[in-house]
Structures are given as structure tokens and as C-alpha cells.
Amino acid sequence: MNPRPTALFAALANDLRLRCLVLLLEHQELCVCELTYAIGAAQPHVSRHLAQLREAGLVSDRREGLWVYYRVHAELPAWVRRVLEETFAGVRGQSPFSEDEQALRTMPNRPSAPRCA
Template structure:
């Protein structure tokens, strides 16, 4: 499913979705537990916004046991990839994006090392 421009920009307009997309851009694939830790938000809140991003076609997911991992949808059209890239690169040092990156970097037991427990 190719996202429509209106849906992409509507998704970017919400703080939780934008922060999640920026982290996914920089890290490739993240578990829901990593996003909840980095953003300091509850799992139901993050999952609700990730579901909207998935329905819009911006992210893809995969299951590994009971955990769900998200990444930017590899089939995004070029214009959408460019918008996300330029946005993520443009806000990298700004608040709250810099704090999100630091929180994620400080997370112990990241799923790529040890599965979430």
C-alpha cells in the first residue's frame, strides 16, 4: 500500500508518531519496548500510534515471539523516503529528538542484545 501525501503529513503532525519515525529512521528497526523506553510513554499509547503508521503504510512490522518490531516501510515511494530522511536529519540535535536518542542509547537489555523480558 502506497501512502498518500495527505496521510504522510498527517502522521508527521503528531508528536508521538514523528518521534517514533525519527527513531526508526536512525535505527532501522526497533521493538515496541525500545520505543516506549526512548519516548517515556506507555506501551498501549505507542502501539496505537504504530498501528496508525502501519495502516497508513509508513511502517512495516514483524513478530518475534511475543514482541513486535517496526521499521520504515521499505516500499515507501521515493518522495516519502526523502521527506522522512530530511526531517530526521534536520531535527537530530533538537529537543525532544536528542533526548529520545540518548534515552534509547542508555537502555539496558536492548532486544538486539537480549530479548525484552
């Protein structure tokens, strides 16, 4: 697992993909419905960007019933992990990242409940 630098920086250059990555770095693993709710974008749009992150080797996914969960890929090289962690540290308190975090914290019916929002 060694993402190309151009794929990493292209992923970070897109607002929605960066917002997803920041949330995943904070929460380790999130369902597509949680990311959709937090970011306020349509599910197909979020899923398309998550697929691009997966193709770039930055995230991995797993299915559990009807839900698809994403996480930052566990086998990222140290240099990629450092870039992501530094980016996270630099933006986490800024808008729209802080609003995404607040929205996620207030989301009703999170996946641990019987039905997702």
C-alpha cells in the first residue's frame, strides 16, 4: 500500500473528500449515512467521493448489513499518515470542519441504533 503523492494531494484538494477524511480521522470509522448527515450532502455524492478515496488507497470500507462503513486505510505509509494527521490538526477547529463535527454529534439514530437517519 503506497498511494501516489498526486492521488493523495488530489484527494485533499477536494472539499468534500477532505471533510470526509477529517471526520474519519476523528472517529476512526463512520457509516456513509453519518458522513452524509454531518456534511449535509446527498448520499450518492458522498458515496462517489468515498469511492474515489478508496481507489486512491486512502480509505477502506466494510459492509455490515445494509450499512457501509469507512475508515482511513490501516496500512498507509508513515509519510501519508503524517500528512493526514498534520492536515487534521490544522483544520479541525475551522469551518466547515467544526460544523461537520457538531452535526455528527447531534445526529439522531446513529448506526448503533436500529435504523440509520
